Amino acid sequence: MGSAASAAAPPPPPTAQPHMAAPPYGAGLAGILPPKPDGEEEGKKKEVEKVDYLNLPCPVPFEEIQREALMSLKPELFEGLRFDFTKGLNQKFSLSHSVFMGSLEVPSQSTETIKVPTSHYEFGANFIDPKLILVGRVMTDGRLNARVKCDLTDDLTLKINAQLTHEPHYSQGMFNFDYKGTDYRAQFQIGNNAFYGANYIQSVTPNLSMGTEIFWLGHQRKSGIGFASRYNSDKMVGTLQVASTGIVALSYVQKVSEKVSLASDFMYNHMSRDVTSSFGYDYMLRQCRLRGKFDSNGVVAAYLEERLNMGVNFLLSAEIDHSKKNYKFGFGMTVGE
Amino acid sequence: MFLGAIPRRPSKEVAYKQLRSHLIVMASCVAAIRAAPYILHFLNRDADRLELTLEL
DSSP: OHHHHHHHSSOOOOOOOTTSOOOTTSSOHHHHSOOOOOHHHHHHHHHHSOOOTTSOOOOOOGGGTTHHHHHHHSOOOOOEEEEEEEEESSSSEEEEEEEEEEEEEEOOSSSSOEEEEEEEEEEEEEEEOSSEEEEEEEETTSOEEEEEEEESSSSEEEEEEEEEOSSTTOOEEEEEEEEEOSSEEEEEEEETTTEEEEEEEEESSSSEEEEEEEEEETTTTEEEEEEEEEEEOSSEEEEEEEETTSEEEEEEEEEOSSSEEEEEEEEEETTTTEEEEEEEEEEEOSSEEEEEEEETTSEEEEEEEEEEETTEEEEEEEEEETTTTEEEEEEEEEEOO | OHHHHSOOOOOHHHHHHHHHHHHHHHHHHHHHHHHHHHHHHHHHHHHHHHHHHHHO
């Protein structure tokens, strides 16, 4: 564990990238929900207070209204071996190395599952500053991922996502302009293949926020519109999403205690007549975090993160699809935070 | 049969018409969501006045 010791020596910069491995023991689902009011007096006081509809809080971003449900229902499952090493060079700059060895599922016409053994090494560089975040990832198979987040003003943020490959016409890029108002958020997106999107979300009451989005695919000459609403209190979060593409999505998350949260969601696609219900849990223990789910397609999954030492975490991942007879088991380790 | 499987792109006029209707719907929704807090504020204020009257 010399590398672990050396990794622990410099102060690691805070990693806030969803693209990277989930930060171990960051605020769990129970911690993300708004704090519980203290005692009954606080509750009574809260009841007596009148709602000031002209001074509402700022809602969560439109693309994140389901984030609590996704934490339980879509953990980062993997199959095979995974090893991530992150080393901070100074307060703002860090490097990361990732090794993956396992099988990748190839889409096939038949009901049989076809897997191809594969392995790759990924090198990453991160620059994190309060106003500027740069993240780069390059893989041995020739793919490159780049992310930029830049605060242009106090309220306007620019985000850039790019995925470049050596195969012609397969590279992608996306620009996001996020504007944050006092009680609303607006976002405008520009992507390749003449993609344009926009969304808007606003608080209507202190607990309820509603939003809408639109997108245009220029090459396919197709446009769509969607609506979303979210209701959250200190103990629960409920969301509803409807889109003209025929998708209806509901989710509900309940905080059972300081350490346990339960989540459920319902997804219906009118075009493909596909419907799925899922139920998940998020359990925070002293040294580990356990997340899992069951869904109506016969899939059972679990994901365990255990802290072995400061900056060293052990990962176990399992996903069993009974209907397709597709079984995936993975183990891994992350070093450095 | 093979050609039928490939979804045909709609004509420009039809696509732009649909896009225009989607934009109008979205603008209406944004306006409605924007107005909702003010309406709630107005209703809440009226309730205050009624309450005061009852006290008198």
